[in-house]
Amino acid sequence: EVLSDPHKKETYDAIGARGMKWVEEPFSIDPQDLATNFSKSSVIDRSKIFAIFVAVAVSILLLPIFICLHLDGAFGENASWFATFIPLWIWDGFLVFYHVRLIMMGPIERPEHIPEEEWSDPLPMPKRYMSLFRFCLLALFEIFATLKLDDSFGGSWFMAFLPYYLWELTSIYKKWPITKMKIVTITDLESAFGKTSADFTEEEKEAIKDGYAVVSSLEGEDFDEAVRAKTAARQELIKSAFRFIFSLFVLLQLAGSFTLSWWFVFLPVWVISVLVCLHNYQTFAQVQKKAAEKDPTLFGIEGDPLNASTDYGAVGVDGTATTDAAGGRTSPPTPLTEDERENLKAEVMVHASNLCTKCCSQGFLLVLVCLFVAKLQGATFSSFWIISPFLLVAGIILCCLGLAIFGISENPEDAELFNTTTTAAFGGDTKPDSANAPIIPTNYAPPPTDEVDPELGEGGEGATTQTTTAPEAEKPAESAAAPVDLLDTVPSKELAADMADLD
Numbered sequence: 001e002v003l004s005d006p007h008k009k010e011t012y013d014a015i016g017a018r019g020m021k022w023v024e025e026p027f028s029i030d031p032q033d034l035a036t037n038f039s040k041s042s043v044i045d046r047s048k049i050f051a052i053f054v055a056v057a058v059s060i061l062l063l064p065i066f067i068c069l070h071l072d073g074a075f076g077e078n079a080s081w082f083a084t085f086i087p088l089w090i091w092d093g094f095l096v097f098y099h100v101r102l103i104m105m106g107p108i109e110r111p112e113h114i115p116e117e118e119w120s121d122p123l124p125m126p127k128r129y130m131s132l133f134r135f136c137l138l139a140l141f142e143i144f145a146t147l148k149l150d151d152s153f154g155g156s157w158f159m160a161f162l163p164y165y166l167w168e169l170t171s172i173y174k175k176w177p178i179t180k181m182k183i184v185t186i187t188d189l190e191s192a193f194g195k196t197s198a199d200f201t202e203e204e205k206e207a208i209k210d211g212y213a214v215v216s217s218l219e220g221e222d223f224d225e226a227v228r229a230k231t232a233a234r235q236e237l238i239k240s241a242f243r244f245i246f247s248l249f250v251l252l253q254l255a256g257s258f259t260l261s262w263w264f265v266f267l268p269v270w271v272i273s274v275l276v277c278l279h280n281y282q283t284f285a286q287v288q289k290k291a292a293e294k295d296p297t298l299f300g301i302e303g304d305p306l307n308a309s310t311d312y313g314a315v316g317v318d319g320t321a322t323t324d325a326a327g328g329r330t331s332p333p334t335p336l337t338e339d340e341r342e343n344l345k346a347e348v349m350v351h352a353s354n355l356c357t358k359c360c361s362q363g364f365l366l367v368l369v370c371l372f373v374a375k376l377q378g379a380t381f382s383s384f385w386i387i388s389p390f391l392l393v394a395g396i397i398l399c400c401l402g403l404a405i406f407g408i409s410e411n412p413e414d415a416e417l418f419n420t421t422t423t424a425a426f427g428g429d430t431k432p433d434s435a436n437a438p439i440i441p442t443n444y445a446p447p448p449t450d451e452v453d454p455e456l457g458e459g460g461e462g463a464t465t466q467t468t469t470a471p472e473a474e475k476p477a478e479s480a481a482a483p484v485d486l487l488d489t490v491p492s493k494e495l496a497a498d499m500a501d502l503d
Helices: 006-024 031-039 043-071 086-104 125-149 157-179 186-193 202-211 221-255 267-294 338-376 384-407 490-502
Strands: 182-185 212-215 449-452 465-468
Touching: 043 086, 043 384, 086 125, 125 157, 157 221, 182 186, 182 221, 186 212, 202 212, 212 221, 221 267, 267 338, 338 384
Parallel strands: 182 212
Antiparallel strands: 449 465
16 A cells, blocks of 8 residues: 555655654554664754754744844844745745645545545535635735835735735634534434434435534533534634724724824733633633532532521421422432542543633733833833743753753663673673782681580589680781771672662
8 A cells, every 4th residue: 555655655765664654643653662762863863853843943933033123123224024024924835835735635535444425525625725715815914014014015004904804704704604503413303304314315414514513412522522613613703803803903003093002902902811711710610610519529518507408497389397308408419429520520620720721821921912012102122022931931942852852862671780790880891800809808707705505504503604716817918908898898888778779
């Protein structure tokens, strides 16, 4: 299969069988194998990998750096904005090539293991043409706005912003049907049409596909996914409305129709940031409330006398006093299993994490926008303060990547950490040097001890205490070095401690 496809054959010739497997199945990569292969690479190969990360960081940060230099006057008073935006034109060129390449590929062929009635092109041709058209609208707006900044565009600011407004209309056109989509089950459709789903005609299937999201049940994963898609589409419409209002304010300010402060022009930005935080807090509060209803003990509600419900004063249907739960007290929730409790707790923690992340990101964004607005109002600080957090983060990431790339070394698995017959593990020779080896005395003398005669016993008549005295050790030759007790040397003690740690 690989050799019959020219593109796959070219990839196979370049990176081999294992590389082909990693390209087709990226998640099949074993991190241990990847680290082992990386540790065996040369310094030149590691430098190439690090250079790729540096190039990506430079390509992303080059445009804001050029804009800051232009605003600070580093390019001169008459510098061209069109030249400043050269990195943007390069990016646009790559994106145009990507969209054109995607269209030239043609429709995706159906795999053999998928039936024809179940196959649908994930990237239909109308969708590809629409994506190219929307990108061209954005690129056209960028060109018109840049030429207008250089006073090289003969039209008004409204003409420069016209492609952008068309792009916003296409976004609304894409998201509006999803917001009106109805979520139904297959049983509901069969009841509405009066026949089974297998008997639906092609026209009916197209009508269902355009206006309905069909799920297996109202409690399954597909239902939750459909609800999330519908909610995301509504949020995108709200964002589009705020972007439209903000762009209109900017247009009126640039055209001279507004003489207000830039702080007022950015009013939609302040509002949408607050709404994003409030929406995430509302979502977290709803999830927390549902979790408390399912398991009150999860939040320590059980046992609270203020929240405990009683049967005192309950009245039945006939007006008589009753202690039944139907008289007004709600029945306690069904106890959950340990797995259900853990899943419920994890869901609450996920939404709490999303709330903190969104609020922190919005606060960080507002700080940068405030610096930008202050610069528009005529502040004298350098424009690099606006992008300084991004430069700091990029520098930290590159430093960590550099330490990780150049700091990984190979760990020999078969190497002996300690060998009594060799000193290679300590950086010495593989054979012991008898000339340099320390002299160990062979005539070890035990300390003197008192012994009791076993025949007479301790304290018996005539018992005598014998004192065993070690014979005098032979004096070493004058030419030999003084005896050294290896067990009493500091390096030997450290070696013994290291051996204990290894064990």
